[in-house]
Amino acid sequence: MKYSWIFILCFLLNLPSNIFSQDIRWYDPSDKIEDQIPIFNFSGQGWNHNALESPFQRLPLSAKKEVRNELWKLSRFSTGITINFSTDASTIYVRYKVEDYIQKPHRAATGLSGIDLYVTNQNHETPFWCKGKFQFGDTIVYTFGHLNSMNVEHVNSDYQLYLPMSCAIDWLEIGIPENATLSGIEKDIKLPxxxxxxxxxxxxxxxxxxxxxxxxxxxxxxxxxxxxxxxxxxxxxxxxxxxxxxxxxxxxxxxxxxxxxxxxxxxxxxxxxxxxxxxxxxxxxxxxxxxxxxxxxxxxxxxxxxxxxxxxxxxxxxxxxxxxxxxxxxxxxxxxxxxxxxxxxxxxxxxxxxxxxxxxxxxxxxxxxxxxxxxxxx
Amino acid sequence: MKYSWIFILCFLLNLPSNIFSQDIRWYDPSDKIEDQIPIFNFSGQGWNHNALESPFQRLPLSAKKEVRNELWKLSRFSTGITINFSTDASTIYVRYKVEDYIQKPHRAATGLSGIDLYVTNQNHETPFWCKGKFQFGDTIVYTFGHLNSMNVEHVNSDYQLYLPMSCAIDWLEIGIPENATLSGIEKDIKLPxxxxxxxxxxxxxxxxxxxxxxxxxxxxxxxxxxxxxxxxxxxxxxxxxxxxxxxxxxxxxxxxxxxxxxxxxxxxxxxxxxxxxxxxxxxxxxxxxxxxxxxxxxxxxxxxxxxxxxxxxxxxxxxxxxxxxxxxxxxxxxxxxxxxxxxxxxxxxxxxxxxxxxxxxxxxxxxxxxxxxxxxxx
Structure with missing residues (x-):
């Protein structure tokens, strides 16, 4: 009975019906686990998370008093930051909340506060784009499905999640099915x-x-x-x-x-x-x-x-x-x-x-x- | 004094200050003038305006009872219709109201209900894009300025105004300065x-x-x-x-x-x-x-x-x-x-x-x- 209601609620909210169910493990990718290769590595940031006010920002906290207030606000926007991880999940869920979202007539929500996912695996050199179904609201939800239909050996593939370009992230979580495996990707050693x-x-x-x-x-x-x-x-x-x-x-x-x-x-x-x-x-x-x-x-x-x-x-x-x-x-x-x-x-x-x-x-x-x-x- | 208030109002509404002033002549391009080459000719429509319910639609009124209601609604959207005219105006104003506007997360307002203007004159073969400042609201206003700075002889140039792609137009007016000249363009005789x-x-x-x-x-x-x-x-x-x-x-x-x-x-x-x-x-x-x-x-x-x-x-x-x-x-x-x-x-x-x-x-x-x-x- 409980599940029927969840199903109806999800249908009404146009959300995937398993978004609230028990079979998704949710991760805060900014959680630190000491002495381990992080499962989620961040790319596109010039400073360690220790130096930042929030893990999704582009200038260190020390800059807050040194740069103009307007610029500091923009430095909180997550553009260019990607979260990289490896999984064999057939569906990847991302849910997040943004701040300072500004609607503009010449820009779509997907460009202002949307995310993007690309995958690389053994079969191809260049990253492939992954289709996500999205739902914009107080919480923004993306569901990237059918990820394993070409991955016949069901090995882990490397994913790169691009964060929003024109807003600050309040919080963000990545979900994968309970039975999927998840592992870290070594950070690229080439200079950025x-x-x-x-x-x-x-x-x-x-x-x-x-x-x-x-x-x-x-x-x-x-x-x-x-x-x-x-x-x-x-x-x-x-x-x-x-x-x-x-x-x-x-x-x-x-x-x-x-x-x-x-x-x-x-x-x-x-x-x-x-x-x-x-x-x-x-x-x-x-x-x-x-x-x-x-x-x-x-x-x-x-x-x-x-x-x-x-x-x-x-x-x-x-x-x-x-x-x-x-x-x-x-x-x-x-x-x-x-x-x-x-x-x-x-x-x-x-x-x-x-x-x-x-x-x-x-x-x-x-x-x-x-x-x-x-x-x-x- | 009156003009100061208009100026302040326009400033607050982010509109060009001459938008309400007396020096713009406004035209309803769908007005018919008998026995004359129309100053505004419509392109991109398969039927004469006499056959249409509104001049900005894409199927004749007779289709209303024959096609599915959903399709009829979409046929009221003005996509592909252009209004063509010739003028030496240095600024062209367009104001209009739309119906059935549907916001979508992956589309910007400029794509859903915005317009576009291109110009052709003696100096170039392919049409050039004209920048318009826009203001989206109950009435949408575009102001296309600086149109004559390359047109040293101040002869008329041919303009093509592209109407919105994903909404129906309730009404639309084109404005040019009082002192500008305006003339019709012969309709292309090539089959569409x-x-x-x-x-x-x-x-x-x-x-x-x-x-x-x-x-x-x-x-x-x-x-x-x-x-x-x-x-x-x-x-x-x-x-x-x-x-x-x-x-x-x-x-x-x-x-x-x-x-x-x-x-x-x-x-x-x-x-x-x-x-x-x-x-x-x-x-x-x-x-x-x-x-x-x-x-x-x-x-x-x-x-x-x-x-x-x-x-x-x-x-x-x-x-x-x-x-x-x-x-x-x-x-x-x-x-x-x-x-x-x-x-x-x-x-x-x-x-x-x-x-x-x-x-x-x-x-x-x-x-x-x-x-x-x-x-x-x-």
């Missing part, structure tokens, strides 16, 4: 790519977190990416560069121009010099990639849009050339031409859709592969 | 492409109406498209085929498989035979293009998804081959392989994002160009 930027880096307006360009790039290059994109607040500030210099990286990407249009020339020059100086002081051999503005799609119609972008891009290039003279190696440029954004690549003139995100990711893949190849040859 | 299909044809989950694959195709081929996509209701039904046969077209596209998965083999065969028979009877020389299911992105992980698609696609191909024997000419197939949808092309496993829409449009462009070229050679 650190990206400092704007809302575009943060993932707006990708349809889901796996489609932010940093997520696509991470799968393309099989390399951890630490996403320090802050919507409207990617201003190449010393207090952020200081924290970035904390992270031992394979490359530092500085993609802040979309938030610096209108900044006086002298100020941009100072910002770039400061960024290069602070990073090169600690990591003299690590490449720094400065990125031009991708342009606005309306620049075909609106002359002032075209001119604003040309002006700031020209200045970035001049400063990039100066910095190359100061630092004999390791200063790079990704140009607007190399990004080659298409006219129909944004939803509202600023934020790339999945179409634009894919173009961004391709341009970054080419450039970063080139830089890595060049540095390996040395 | 008629597309009958599902939610994917209707435009879900494009980020804005200009990014539905039918809209991209229409710009690619410079050819009117009549969009008869009905979310969840593209079932290859005789009552719809009957109405399609009303329209003199350059090609009939039947892309219904995503809504026919699970339909018994015999039934699909009958549907295809019926469709070909009804259309060929009236338009023996007009090509008919049957389209396979694009596949599900989760088919890499989920065997049953893969099998369902293979099964219905195989059947479509068998029936297509039979029909080619019956009708010596003009039966074509767009295959899953030719569509070549990518794994990351949907938002939730079913509906293409702009990335998927672009791939669809490219596949259709290639195929339809091929068919048109072939038929011209005859």
């Amino acid at each position: 790519i650190v990206v400092y930027g704007t809302s575009i880096v943060q993932g707006s307006a990708a349809s889901r977190p796996g489609m932010a360009w940093t997520s696509i790039l991470q799968r393309n290059l099989d390399r951890e990416i630490i996403n320090l994109g802050f919507a409207g607040n990617g201003r190449m500030e010393p207090e952020i560069i200081k924290y970035i210099a904390d992270i031992k990286a394979s490359i530092y990407v500085i993609d802040c121009l979309p938030n610096l249009i209108g900044v006086p020339n002298q100020e941009l020059a100072q910002k770039m010099e400061m960024a290069a100086k602070m990073l090169k002081k600690v990591h003299p051999k690590t490449p720094i990639l400065f990125v031009q503005h991708p342009g606005f799609p309306q620049e075909l119609v609106n002359k002032s849009s075209l001119e604003k972008v040309k002006s700031i891009n020209d200045l970035l290039e001049i400063n990039y050339l100066s910095l190359r003279k100061i630092y004999s190696e390791g200063i790079y440029l990704l140009s607007k031409n190399e990004i080659d954004m298409c006219m129909d690549c944004t939803v509202e003139g600023t934020h790339p859709t999945d179409l634009g995100m894919n173009i961004y990711a391709e341009a970054y893949s080419r450039k970063i592969r080139e830089i890595f190849d060049f540095n390996q040859k040395d | 492409i008629v597309v009958y299909g599902t939610s994917i044809v209707q435009g879900s989950a494009a980020s804005r109406p200009g990014m539905a694959w039918t809209s991209i195709l229409q710009r690619n081929l410079d050819r009117e498209i009549i969009n008869l996509g009905f979310a969840g209701n593209g079932r290859m039904e005789p009552e719809i085929i009957k109405y399609i046969a009303d329209i003199k077209a350059s090609i009939y596209v039947i892309d219904c498989l995503p809504n026919l998965i699970g339909v018994p083999n015999q039934e699909l065969a009958q549907k295809m035979e019926m469709a070909a028979k009804m259309l060929k009877k009236v338009h023996p020389k007009t090509p008919i293009l049957f389209v396979q299911h694009p596949g599900f992105p989760q088919e890499l992980v989920n065997k049953s998804s893969l099998e369902k698609v293979k099964s219905i696609n195989d059947l479509l191909e068998i029936n297509y081959l039979s029909l080619r024997k019956i009708y010596s000419e003009g039966i074509y197939l767009l295959s899953k392989n030719e569509i070549d949808m990518c794994m990351d092309c949907t938002v939730e496993g079913t509906h293409p994002t702009d990335l998927g829409m672009n791939i669809y449009a490219e596949a259709y462009s290639r195929k339809i160009r091929e068919i048109f070229d072939f038929n011209q050679k005859d």
Whole structure:
């Protein structure tokens, strides 16, 4: 009788009927188990959980007093963070609650507060996307089913769960059936790519977190990416560069121009010099990639849009050339031409859709592969 | 004093301050002026406005009693309809009210009830996208500004306004500054492409109406498209085929498989035979293009998804081959392989994002160009 009511309740709430039942084991992936390889390892964060206020944040607690309040709020958003684990479960459940959710007319809930799951197993090299049924409410629930139908040996597969791009996570739990096995994945030892930027880096307006360009790039290059994109607040500030210099990286990407249009020339020059100086002081051999503005799609119609972008891009290039003279190696440029954004690549003139995100990711893949190849040859 | 209050009100409502002022002339584009070339011509509709219940609908009033109620409701949605006009206005305003707006977690408001504007003028062949600032509320307001900064001679440019994809329009007005000129555009005499299909044809989950694959195709081929996509209701039904046969077209596209998965083999065969028979009877020389299911992105992980698609696609191909024997000419197939949808092309496993829409449009462009070229050679 009790189960019938649960079934009816679930039906009414459009939830899978076993979501409250006893046959799912729920885990808080941020729980620490001493002296063990963690079953859930977090990727995309520059600091250990001990240094953070919450396990789903992107800047350490020490930054709270040092960075602007607006930026601190955005650093609580979980974009670019993935939770990695291995299981033979045929269904994976994720339930979570978010804070500071902001509805925007040009963004869907799946892009603002949705999650994404990809799987890798013995049979394929690149991660495959997993379909999840979702239910948005006070608690958001995703159910990823039919995960084992191609996995005939029922061995564990490696999963990568992408967390929401534009909200803070209050709590999150991962559930698997009682009879499924679960194991940890060794953390990748390759040095991560650190990206400092704007809302575009943060993932707006990708349809889901796996489609932010940093997520696509991470799968393309099989390399951890630490996403320090802050919507409207990617201003190449010393207090952020200081924290970035904390992270031992394979490359530092500085993609802040979309938030610096209108900044006086002298100020941009100072910002770039400061960024290069602070990073090169600690990591003299690590490449720094400065990125031009991708342009606005309306620049075909609106002359002032075209001119604003040309002006700031020209200045970035001049400063990039100066910095190359100061630092004999390791200063790079990704140009607007190399990004080659298409006219129909944004939803509202600023934020790339999945179409634009894919173009961004391709341009970054080419450039970063080139830089890595060049540095390996040395 | 009065103007200050209007200014403050507009500021608070985040509306352009001249939206209520006297210097905008507002037009109801559906107003008829006898014996004149209409200033606003509608494209993407198979019937004259006289035959419609409202000027923004996609099936004639006579269909109301003949088609399922659910389908009739969807036919009131304005997807694929564009309003075309010519002006030298530097700003174009559009305000409108919609009905039956349904919020979905995987779709943004810009995709559900937003509009889109493209411009063509003497300087370029392909239409350019125009940035609009939008305000969603009881009345939705778009302001497209800076339209003349590249148009140094201030001649009229041709505009194409794409109407919302997933709601019915209650009323809509287009505003231009008092001093701007406005003129009609001769309607294209080339026969339109008629597309009958599902939610994917209707435009879900494009980020804005200009990014539905039918809209991209229409710009690619410079050819009117009549969009008869009905979310969840593209079932290859005789009552719809009957109405399609009303329209003199350059090609009939039947892309219904995503809504026919699970339909018994015999039934699909009958549907295809019926469709070909009804259309060929009236338009023996007009090509008919049957389209396979694009596949599900989760088919890499989920065997049953893969099998369902293979099964219905195989059947479509068998029936297509039979029909080619019956009708010596003009039966074509767009295959899953030719569509070549990518794994990351949907938002939730079913509906293409702009990335998927672009791939669809490219596949259709290639195929339809091929068919048109072939038929011209005859």
